Amino acid sequence: MASDNTRRGFLRSSLGASALALSSGFLGGGAGLTSAPAVAAETGTRFARAGTFINYNENPLGPCESAREALREIIAESGFYRFDLIEQLQHAVADSMGVSVNHVQLQPGSGWTLLFAPQAFTSASKSLVTADPGYEACEQQAKMSGSPVHRVALLPNGAHDIDRMCSFPDAGLIYICNPNNPTGTITPRSAIISALKKKPQGAVLMVDEAYIHYSNEQSVADLVASHPDLIVIRTFSKLYGMAGLRCGFAVAQPALLERLKRQGEDVVSVTAAVAALASLKQPDLVEQRRSYTASVRGEVLAWLRQRGVRCTDSHSNCFMMRTGRPGASEAAALAEHGVHVGRAWPSWPDWVRVSIGSREDMEAFKRAFVAAQKQPAPSNASTSTTAMRLCRAAALA
Numbered sequence: 201m202a203s204d205n206t207r208r209g210f211l212r213s214s215l216g217a218s219a220l221a222l223s224s225g226f227l228g229g230g231a232g233l234t235s236a237p238a239v240a241a242e243t244g245t246r247f248a249r250a251g252t253f254i255n256y257n258e259n260p261l262g263p264c265e266s267a268r269e270a271l272r273e274i275i276a277e278s279g280f281y282r283f284d285l286i287e288q289l290q291h292a293v294a295d296s297m298g299v300s301v302n303h304v305q306l307q308p309g310s311g312w313t314l315l316f317a318p319q320a321f322t323s324a325s326k327s328l329v330t331a332d333p334g335y336e337a338c339e340q341q342a343k344m345s346g347s348p349v350h351r352v353a354l355l356p357n358g359a360h361d362i363d364r365m366c367s368f369p370d371a372g373l374i375y376i377c378n379p380n381n382p383t384g385t386i387t388p389r390s391a392i393i394s395a396l397k398k399k400p401q402g403a404v405l406m407v408d409e410a411y412i413h414y415s416n417e418q419s420v421a422d423l424v425a426s427h428p429d430l431i432v433i434r435t436f437s438k439l440y441g442m443a444g445l446r447c448g449f450a451v452a453q454p455a456l457l458e459r460l461k462r463q464g465e466d467v468v469s470v471t472a473a474v475a476a477l478a479s480l481k482q483p484d485l486v487e488q489r490r491s492y493t494a495s496v497r498g499e500v501l502a503w504l505r506q507r508g509v510r511c512t513d514s515h516s517n518c519f520m521m522r523t524g525r526p527g528a529s530e531a532a533a534l535a536e537h538g539v540h541v542g543r544a545w546p547s548w549p550d551w552v553r554v555s556i557g558s559r560e561d562m563e564a565f566k567r568a569f570v571a572a573q574k575q576p577a578p579s580n581a582s583t584s585t586t587a588m589r590l591c592r593a594a595a596l597a
Contacts, residue, residue, distance in 0.1 A: 250538065251538045251539065251540055252538060252539045252540065252557065252561050252564040252565065252568075253540050253557075254539065254540065254541055254542075254554055254555040254556070254557040254561055254562075254565060255540045255541050255542045255543075255553075255555060256443070256542070256555065257381065257411075257438065257516075257517055257518045257542075257555045258437075258438075258441075258443045258555065259437075259438060259439060259440070259441035259443070259489075259517065260441075260557050260558045260561060261441050261489065261492075261558070262441040262442075263440065263441050263442055263445070263475050263479065264440070264441070264478070264479055264482055264485050266478040266479070266481065266482055267440075267442070267474075267475040267476075267478040267479045268475075269478070270474040270475055270477065270478040271471055271474065271475050273474075274470060274471055274474045277470065278470060278471060280470070281470065282470040282473075283467070285470055285473050285474055285477070286306065286467055286468060286470065286473045288473075288477060289306060289468070289473045289476055289477050290304050290306055290449075292476075292477055292480050292481075293306070293449055293476075293480070296480050297419070297421045297434075297451055298421070298422060299421060299422075299424060299425065299451055300425075302454050303424055303425070303451055303452060303453060303454065303457070304449055304450070304451055305449060305450045305451075305452075305457045305460065305461065305465075306447075306448075306449045306467065306468050307448050307449060307450065307465070307466065307468070308446040308447065308448070308466055308467075308468050308469065308472065309435055309437060309446045309447065309448045310408065310410055310433045310434060310435040310437070310448035310449075310450075311337060311448070312448070312464075312465075312466070313406075313431070313433045313448070313450045313460060314335075314337040314338050314341070314408070314433070315337060315338075315341045315463075316460045316463035316464060317338060317373055317375075317404070317406055317431065317460065318338050318341040318342040318345060318347060318373060319341065319345060319463045320459045320460050320462065320463050321372045321373040321403075321404045321459070322342050322345065322347035322348075322372040322373050323345075323346075323347055323372065324346050324347065324348075325370060326347065326370060326371070326372025326373070327342075327347060327348040327349060327350055327368060327370045327371055327372060327373075328342040328347055328348070328349045328350070328371075328372065328373050328374075328375065329349075329350045329352065329365045329366075329368055329371050329373070329374045329375065330349065330350070330351055330352070330374075330375045331351070331352055331353075331354055331360050331361075331365070331375075331376070331377070331380060332351035332352060332353050332354070332545075332547050333354070333382055333383065333520075333545035333547055333548050334351075334375070334377055334380060334381065334382075335377050335381040335382070335408070338373070338375045338406075339351075342373075347372070348370065350365075350368050350371070351547075352364045352365045353547070354380070354383065354385065357385070357513070358380065358383050358384075358385025358386070358512055358513055359385060359386060359387040359388065359391060360376050360378070360380070360387040360391065362387070362391045362392070362394055362395045362398065363398065365395065366395055366398035366399045366400070368400070369400055370400075371399065371400050371403040372402075372403055372404065373403065373404050373406060374395065374399055374403055374404070374405050374406070375406050375408065376392060376395070376405070376406070376407050376408065377407075377408040377410070377411075378392065378407060378408070378409060378411075378412065378417065379411045379412065379414065379415050379417070379514070379515050379516040380516075381408075381410070381411065381516070381518065382518060382520055382542065382545065382553040383512040383514065383518075383519070383520050384411070384512055384513075384514025384515055384516035384517075384518050384519045384520075385512055385513055385514065385515070386415060386417055386515050388417075389417060389418050389420060392405075392407060392420050393420070393423070396423070396427055396429075396430060399429075402429070403429065404429050404430075404431060404456065405427075405429060405430050405431070406430075406431040406432075406433065407420055407430070407431070407432050407433070408433050409421075409432055409433065409434050410433070410434065410435045410437070410438055410448075411438055411439075411516040411517065411518075412434075413438065413439035413440075413486050413489070413490060414438070414439060414490055414493055414494070414515060414516045414517050415490075415515035415516065416515070417515070419432065420432060421451045424451050424452055424453060425453075427453075428453045428455065428456065429456070430452065430456075431450055431451070431452040431456060431460075432450070432451040432452070433448065433449070433450045433451070434448060434449055434450075434451070435447070435448035436448060436472070436475075436476050436479065438517060439486060439489050439490065439493075439517075440476070440479045440485075442472065442475055442476065442479070445469070445471060445472040445475055446468065446469070446472055447468045447472035447473070447475070447476045493517050493556055496556055496557075496558070496559050496562055497514060497517070497519070497556045499559075499562070500554075500556070500562045500565065500566070501514070501519065503566060504521055504569075509521050509522065509523055510522040516556075517555060517556040518542070518553055518554065518555045518556060519553070519554055519556075520548065520551040520552065520553050520554070521551065521552060521554055522550050522551045523552075523573075524550075525550070525577050526544065526549055526550055526577070527543065527544025527545075527548070527549060527550060527551050527552030528543070528544050528549075528552075529577035529578060530552045530572070530577070531543060531544070531552050532577070532578040533572035533575065533577060533578055534565070534568045534569065534572050536572070536578065537567070537568035537571050537572060538564070538568065539564055539565050539568035539569075541553065541554045541555070541565075542554060542555060
């Protein structure tokens with residue numbers, strides 16, 4: 201049998217040690233200099249991969265140090281369900297959101313709600329209304345279920361066109377992602393409040409706040425208590441760096457959560473639960489990571505704009521850029537230099553999504569971008585592989 205020290209050493213190397221990397225640079229919002237939060241110093245050869253991956257809006261910083269400690273400690277308990285720890289997380293989430301505990305439904309990632317909501321609230325006569333470009337998990341599920349889908353173009357400033365989205369009398373579910381994926385742009389809280397007033401009676405408004413921690417926007421979760429037709433969804437996948445662990449939740453009144461539950465439910469794993477619990481207990485974590493991401497984002501956006509590249513006004517950990525050639529071609533050219541970015545959207549074929557990684561990731565992106573601009577666009581560029589991967593990962597990302 202391996203010694204305790206050996207087991208601990210293995211867990212520490214496989215889960216990743218932490219290192220502090222000091223960073224400097226301006227923040228787009230005018231904030232001061234920032235330091236990089238703890239990041240994994242070593243992944244271990246078993247899980248290593250070549251290249252820079254800034255394609256799925258993941259957080260390369262991974263879980264915070266206290267979450268990693270919790271993960272190491274829970275390994276020995278993973279033979280038990282430990283529903284008590286999952287219940288602790290539900291109470292902690294409710295406290296953090298300022299809502300009653302029966303207004304919270306835990307799920308293994310917010311993608312579960314994105315799949316179940318169209319099943320619960322749309323039908324052949326009740327449509328889904330969504331932004332374009334936007335995250336398509338709801339749209340894919342609605343189409344699979346035979347529900348009509350109305351896509352509404354974003355406003356010129358990148359905000360959701362609330363008036364247009366609320367104008368469809370057959371709407372069963374109106375989906376708003378704020379900040380928006382893939383553009384990173386903001387829809388003001390006042391506009392979302394107006395949507396609650398303007399939408400057709402009986403339609404459910406679902407606000408996806410997966411990326412809200414990266415912005416300075418106020419959540420609308422406080423409105424749930426007074427609006428029985430509002431769902432707010434969150435995830436620990438983005439700022440908290442837990443995409444692979446799968447942990448998220450929906451906030452809504454119990455009757456609405458029950459309608460979601462009828463479509464299916466699952467509890468989060470005990471590993472995800474303890475990591476999320478530890479993360480919520482770090483009072484400065486959100487601000488530290490928001491500031492760091494804003495600093496890195498501000499630097500790369502300024503660098504691109506100086507070179508004449510159009511970029512969306514992002515308040516998130518992703519943005520879209522327009523380089524003068526098809527987005528699929530740009531992504532393929534960057535991939536040839538080891539940097540993997542996102543994809544183009546059908547309505548924005550000349551734009552491509554780029555996720556904000558670490559400062560080192562974005563320096564690699566800059567080098568690859570310069571090199572890619574010096575060569576012709578790949579003739580066989582295609583989004584088919586990326587799109588296929590997105591479809592399979594829609595419930596998970």
